[in-house]
Amino acid sequence: MNHASKPASVCPVCRCDRATQYHQDQTVRLVRCASCGLKYQNPMPTLEALSALYASQEYYDGQYFPAQFAERKAMFAHRLAVLEPLTGGPGRVLEVGCGRGQFLEAALERGWKACGQEFAEETVEVLRGTVPAAELAHGVFPEECPFPDSSFDLVHLNHVLEHFFEPMEALSRVWGLLKPGGVLYCEVPRQSNLQNTLSNMLGRKDFAVHYMLEHLCYFEAASMTRALEGSGFAPLSIRIEGMGDPHRFVRGVHYTSPWTHLMALVVGGLKLQGPLGGGNLVAVARKKEAPR
Numbered sequence: 384m385n386h387a388s389k390p391a392s393v394c395p396v397c398r399c400d401r402a403t404q405y406h407q408d409q410t411v412r413l414v415r416c417a418s419c420g421l422k423y424q425n426p427m428p429t430l431e432a433l434s435a436l437y438a439s440q441e442y443y444d445g446q447y448f449p450a451q452f453a454e455r456k457a458m459f460a461h462r463l464a465v466l467e468p469l470t471g472g473p474g475r476v477l478e479v480g481c482g483r484g485q486f487l488e489a490a491l492e493r494g495w496k497a498c499g500q501e502f503a504e505e506t507v508e509v510l511r512g513t514v515p516a517a518e519l520a521h522g523v524f525p526e527e528c529p530f531p532d533s534s535f536d537l538v539h540l541n542h543v544l545e546h547f548f549e550p551m552e553a554l555s556r557v558w559g560l561l562k563p564g565g566v567l568y569c570e571v572p573r574q575s576n577l578q579n580t581l582s583n584m585l586g587r588k589d590f591a592v593h594y595m596l597e598h599l600c601y602f603e604a605a606s607m608t609r610a611l612e613g614s615g616f617a618p619l620s621i622r623i624e625g626m627g628d629p630h631r632f633v634r635g636v637h638y639t640s641p642w643t644h645l646m647a648l649v650v651g652g653l654k655l656q657g658p659l660g661g662g663n664l665v666a667v668a669r670k671k672e673a674p675r
């Protein structure tokens with residue numbers, strides 16, 4: 384990880400040095416890569432600022448609500464059921480960025496050997512109490528990842544890739560951790576200025592999750608494809624999910640008021656996520672067997 388706040392002179396995905404300003408507010412300034420379309424913070428925040436954020440109990444308590452744990456676990460179980468035909472059934476799975484552990488719980492219950500890495504030791508301590516059967520590690524990924532190469536059938540990155548200063552380094556490490564033919568599930572949020580404008584008009588901060596300090600990159604299908612192919616993966620599917628999908632968080636973390644819930648249902652039902660730029664981008668990819 385590049386630790387200093389630095390003007391990101393090149394795109395973290397394709398290394399193109401041409402970009403135009405896309406968004407600026409009090410928290411972040413985003414530019415859009417002229418080549419792959421990735422939106423990324425420029426300048427990037429400091430590691431110190433992000434470390435303080437991730438180490439705080441409030442960060443996790445503000446994102447994960449015990450009332451939703453059962454729903455989250457059910458969503459992850461459904462996701463695993465979809466992925467298992469690709470991996471040949473339950474095997475060894477690594478989750479980077481485990482939150483409060485509902486994915487690990489779902490994986491263990493389905494017969495997976497589950498491993499997880501979290502940034503902060505404090506978070507791992509919480510997880511040791513709630514999912515003691517999981518093998519857990521803390522530290523910066525990928526530099527401090529203790530798990531051996533070629534040891535996983537599945538790697539689960541759920542709203543994690545957008546947090547890395549260098550997403551290509553993270554994906555390269557994931558490539559190494561996977562067995563030949565192993566599968567990567569990578570989901571990231573999508574945002575747009577239009578979505579934020581609508582949100583502001585409604586006076587709501589929770590329709591659109593606003594640009595956040597810890598979200599360093601915003602992917603679309605083109606930049607995600609480029610990132611995966613550039614790090615040795617063959618994309619199996621890249622699609623938009625989210626608002627309106629019954630298996631997603633329509634009532635969940637991001638849509639907490641009746642108005643935003645209703646709008647999410649309308650947007651999802653009319654399949655407007657594409658033009659509006661909302662929802663999540665879900666990529667499933669397989670490690671290519673041939674060396675890059």
Ligand SMILES: [Zn+2]
Pocket residue numbers: 394395396397398399416417418419420421
């Ligand atoms: Zn780019």
